[in-house]
Amino acid sequence: MKPRLVPGALIVLFVAMSMTSSVARGQQLPSCLRGRGSASCLRAFQGRAAGPGSADKHVVDAAAADRGKKIWAGECISCHGTQARGTDSGPNLVQSVIVLHDRYGSDLGPFLRKGHPTQSREPSASFSDPQIADLSHFIHQRVYETLRSSPTFVVQDILTGDPGAGAKYFNGEGRCVTCHSPTGDLAGIGGRYAPPVLQQRFIFPRSGRGGRPVTVTVTPSGGAPMSGVLAQMDDFTVSLRDASGAYHSWKRTPDLTVVKNDPYAAHIELLDRITDKNMHDVVAYLASLSRVQ
Ligand code: HEC
Ligand code: HEC
Numbered sequence: 001m002k003p004r005l006v007p008g009a010l011i012v013l014f015v016a017m018s019m020t021s022s023v024a025r026g027q028q029l030p031s032c033l034r035g036r037g038s039a040s041c042l043r044a045f046q047g048r049a050a051g052p053g054s055a056d057k058h059v060v061d062a063a064a065a066d067r068g069k070k071i072w073a074g075e076c077i078s079c080h081g082t083q084a085r086g087t088d089s090g091p092n093l094v095q096s097v098i099v100l101h102d103r104y105g106s107d108l109g110p111f112l113r114k115g116h117p118t119q120s121r122e123p124s125a126s127f128s129d130p131q132i133a134d135l136s137h138f139i140h141q142r143v144y145e146t147l148r149s150s151p152t153f154v155v156q157d158i159l160t161g162d163p164g165a166g167a168k169y170f171n172g173e174g175r176c177v178t179c180h181s182p183t184g185d186l187a188g189i190g191g192r193y194a195p196p197v198l199q200q201r202f203i204f205p206r207s208g209r210g211g212r213p214v215t216v217t218v219t220p221s222g223g224a225p226m227s228g229v230l231a232q233m234d235d236f237t238v239s240l241r242d243a244s245g246a247y248h249s250w251k252r253t254p255d256l257t258v259v260k261n262d263p264y265a266a267h268i269e270l271l272d273r274i275t276d277k278n279m280h281d282v283v284a285y286l287a288s289l290s291r292v293q
Pocket of ligand 2: 176177178198201205212266267286
């Protein structure tokens with residue numbers, strides 16, 4: 001099981017700039033997300049948090065982060081530093097793909113369970129799920145804090161990729177070219193966004209500006225198809241709002257055809273396969289597209 005809020009990770013880089021309304025509002029997390037969470041809980045949470053981008057973020061719970069800070073000080077700080085920005089003995093976690101993909105311990109947990117140094121020399125596999133969730137809250141808090149206080153710090157770190165390799169990935173394995181063009185829709189994109197925003201736009205194009213909605217087409221057997229913006233969908237019902245704003249709902253019977261269309265599906269899927277290197281290379285490549293050719 002790999003619980004993950006989709007679309008997940010790198011939004012944190014952007015969150016710095018639009019420091020999140022939901023964090024500020026102290027959005028309540030469902031209790032199943034406070035521990036390790038479960039895929040179904042995550043999906044349910046996502047469904048509820050239908051507001052633009054709100055499902056993307058790791059929403060920091062301040063009390064959990066405080067608890068995480070104590071564990072951090074006891075087990076991690078000597079190598080990863082007070083701000084999680086790294087020391088000579090451990091890397092900067094603000095730029096860690098594991099952390100950026102992590103939601104409430106979803107990736108940090110499996111990473112620590114594989115075995116990792118700790119200051120106390122207690123095996124890292126012995127952390128409980130709530131402890132891992134607390135650590136995750138603390139590290140994400142550091143990530144947001146770092147990005148808010150010092151965008152330039154991140155800018156330097158982000159442009160470490162190889163633009164040539166990025167171009168190759170863009171045109172090849174990444175299949176970006178099937179939807180985008182460096183001389184078309186992405187022409188000059190490097191001049192439009194600072195690198196952290198660029199990285200965020202590439203990994204989470206939906207976030208930050210509302211984004212295009214998920215639509216759905218429902219066809220009852222023998223009836224006419226109806227399309228609109230997806231309002232709600234689970235195993236039992238599906239509902240949409242049509243162009244006039246009218247709400248329609250169906251019971252999900254076997255003869256009802258439901259086709260969901262998420263304009264960002266390719267980008268969500270990308271999160272599961274892109275490597276750290278690919279990501280940095282692509283960002284360096286996109287950043288090099290600074291002029292409209
Ligand atoms: C003795 C030093 C040391 C301690 C203590 C330590 N780490 Fe690390 N950590 C490292 C080193 C070195 C790496 C890079 C090599 C690796 O991935 O194992 C690393 C890597 C990581 C990564 C992966 C970064 C990436 O994206 O590759 C995470 C996450 C992490 N540590 C979290 C923690 C947490 C959480 C704690 C405390 C519970 C902790 N570490 C304690 C030295 C340490
Ligand atoms: C199946 C189609 C598809 C594929 C494949 C795809 N994208 Fe996208 N991409 C989109 C859509 C749709 C958007 C959102 C456009 C919008 O909202 O206006 C988007 C947005 C973006 C943006 C943000 C543009 C902006 O102006 O904010 C970037 C950057 C981007 N994609 C880069 C990539 C890269 C790099 C790859 C390959 C690793 C890739 N995309 C693969 C469909 C795709």
